[in-house]
Amino acid sequence: MGFYVTTPIYYVNAAPHLGHAYSTIAADVMARHHRQRGEATFFLTGTDEHGEPVADAAKAQGLEPRELADRNAQRFRDLMPVLGVSNDFFIRTSDAEHGAKVQEVLQRVHDNGFVHKGLYEGWYCPRCADFKAENEIAEGNRCPIHEIELVRESEENWFFALSQFQERLEQLYEERPDFVQPRERRNEALSFIKSGLNDVSLSRAKLTWGVTVPWDTDHVFYVWFDALLNYYTALTYARPGEDLVDEFWPATYHVIGKDILKFHTVFWPAILMAAGLPVPEHVFVHGFLLGADGRKMSKSLGNVLDPLEVVDRYGVEALRFYLLRDVTFGGDGATSMEAVGRRYTAELADELGNLASRTTAMLVRYRDGEVPATALDGALAADFTGLDATVAGHVDQAELSQALDAIWQRVRRLNRYVEESAPWTLAKDDSRADDLDRVLASLADGLRIVCVLLHPWLPETTVKVLDALGAPSTALQDARPGAVALGPAHKLEPLFPKERDSVPPAAAAS
Ligand SMILES: [Zn+2]
Structure with missing residues (x-):
């Protein structure tokens, strides 16, 4: 088995900042070290491009989502050599090959009986592209991460039967204590699982900028499932004519920030299990880089450290x-x-x-x-x-x-x-x-x-x-x-x- 390390894929609307540089440099250090050991190594980074915020921003600028994504993805691609980063591939979730593979894997999840239709109503953060559970809502009905007001959303969706994976996830955490590192993040993920899992939206009906649901073409996949699957799909087309899945899947390390913990440590292993695929070996969760004052970086506080x-x-x-x-x-x-x-x-x-x-x-x-x-x-x-x-x-x-x-x-x-x-x-x-x-x-x-x-x-x-x-x-x-x-x-x-x-x-x- 080769060594395979990934960064999160970066949301294409964001301007590259210190947090992106941090995850990417850390993954690069791991990849370079394993190459020194003479191991077959694959290092993936890229951009997450689908979803409402990209569609909305493109509309506001009179562009097609694709045009905006092309322009913004380039800023992240250009960042890699500036950071001295040695990634083997740069994936974009708008790649046709990625979309086709997402459809294939999620069709399997559907055929395995883990998908059903239902009505979803809840408090939604458009920036997270996520519905918030009651215990995740900050004061003033706000997103705890983006600090913006949540909106009430309701729609008929395809659902992924996450609730059916509670036991298997608990077992995974039991058998592999270093599946999520460091330990405190593992405990946080495990207690989320133990608090009880609800089924989650797998599709959106009102949106067109995404990967079409193959069994219901009025829907696109919810951007998070499309995005998570990049870690797997990239191996199928990164080197033309080659399939690297046997050599590099499951991934050795996903390096992520703690703001996307739940997706990577709960949803991601569950969807892989549902598709009959092996789960990654480790998810490493790094912390937040703060301003000099120890507060979250923000332009208004003037405490932003610009990597460039x-x-x-x-x-x-x-x-x-x-x-x-x-x-x-x-x-x-x-x-x-x-x-x-x-x-x-x-x-x-x-x-x-x-x-x-x-x-x-x-x-x-x-x-x-x-x-x-x-x-x-x-x-x-x-x-x-x-x-x-x-x-x-x-x-x-x-x-x-x-x-x-x-x-x-x-x-x-x-x-x-x-x-x-x-x-x-x-x-x-x-x-x-x-x-x-x-x-x-x-x-x-x-x-x-x-x-x-x-x-x-x-x-x-x-x-x-x-x-x-x-x-x-x-x-x-x-x-x-x-x-x-x-x-x-x-x-x-x-x-x-x-x-x-x-x-x-x-x-x-x-
Ligand atoms: Zn948010």
């Missing part, structure tokens, strides 16, 4: 590092440009950048770029033995901040090693040439290992350093002391120039 401004000011690698370093992946956390600047200066520039330039400069100055082929310092090497397995273990659990921290401890260890062993003093004493050889070789190999392991977070920087060390392999199996020969080494330009810190975002953007 971070990229302009500090570079994409700083954004990737910051998001998984400053906020523990899985929890909520405050964000700000000042905090990015602190991480950039204190860690990327002063710790990693400084270590890389000192190490390569000393190899050039003292040994003409040759990396001495000598035994490594045993005490230092011991601190790196097993680190590859530690990092892999964390990434397997989607503990991306913990993995990063384990590596960063070794970046600091290497900087201490430079201070303790003082190569500049050894270099003045010819009788200590062997000691200097050992220190330089150990430093170079340690730097090599942290760069192999950091590669998923900092893909460009680490390749520059590995190239400067004359040891370009990024394979995870090489992240062990003495695994590969190094050299010749050459000097590096500063990886994280300090001046960037003083460039105001407005100037950088102009």
Whole structure:
């Protein structure tokens, strides 16, 4: 089985923001790490394009929904290279191949006896495209997520018999305690299931911008079921002429935000069970990135951190590092440009950048770029033995901040090693040439290992350093002391120039 990771597909009407960048970068780190392990890997992202809000917005602008979707989807597609993201495919739910596969799978759900007609009446949030249960309605009859007033809706729909899956879902959660991570989100999903499941709308009658229900062509599928199925349908047409389902289904990880928990942890496994398909291995639910004041980001509060401004000011690698370093992946956390600047200066520039330039400069100055082929310092090497397995273990659990921290401890260890062993003093004493050889070789190999392991977070920087060390392999199996020969080494330009810190975002953007 290959490793398959997905982001949520992004609602095409939204402007790309930090939350989109966050989910996508996290999934990218997981995909890159698994590629380092030599595993067959598939990484999917894309856009969710059907439903009322797109149809309404298009109408207001005098466009066909398709035209608006084409225009807006492009903004998300363009974002991926800016974020350094290595997705294997970009799905759009308006793709004809997706629609045909949605019809095929949901026809099976119908034929298996899990679909019936009924009248739905309830409080509906058009932005969520979802009816709200009584306990989900915020004060003033508002959507707790969008804070807009709910509308009373009633229509004859096709229903999915979710209530029939209560027992099987409880059993799934029992048998696979890590189906939903972290634990608190698992408990939240499970208690929703245990509170009792009602059948849910599978179709909308008044809408045409969607996938047509094959057994009742006056209806389109409710946008959420159409959207969820992207994770499966993409595998059937991402590579023309190939069906990747056998290799990559079920997905290893769906990375999602906690605002779409219910759909991914309750509706999604149930509809797959109804279609006779295996359910994903893990759903990882990350938290919310908040403003510097710890409140939800909003233009009116002026606390929005724009990912593109971070990229302009500090570079994409700083954004990737910051998001998984400053906020523990899985929890909520405050964000700000000042905090990015602190991480950039204190860690990327002063710790990693400084270590890389000192190490390569000393190899050039003292040994003409040759990396001495000598035994490594045993005490230092011991601190790196097993680190590859530690990092892999964390990434397997989607503990991306913990993995990063384990590596960063070794970046600091290497900087201490430079201070303790003082190569500049050894270099003045010819009788200590062997000691200097050992220190330089150990430093170079340690730097090599942290760069192999950091590669998923900092893909460009680490390749520059590995190239400067004359040891370009990024394979995870090489992240062990003495695994590969190094050299010749050459000097590096500063990886994280300090001046960037003083460039105001407005100037950088102009
Ligand atoms: Zn809402």
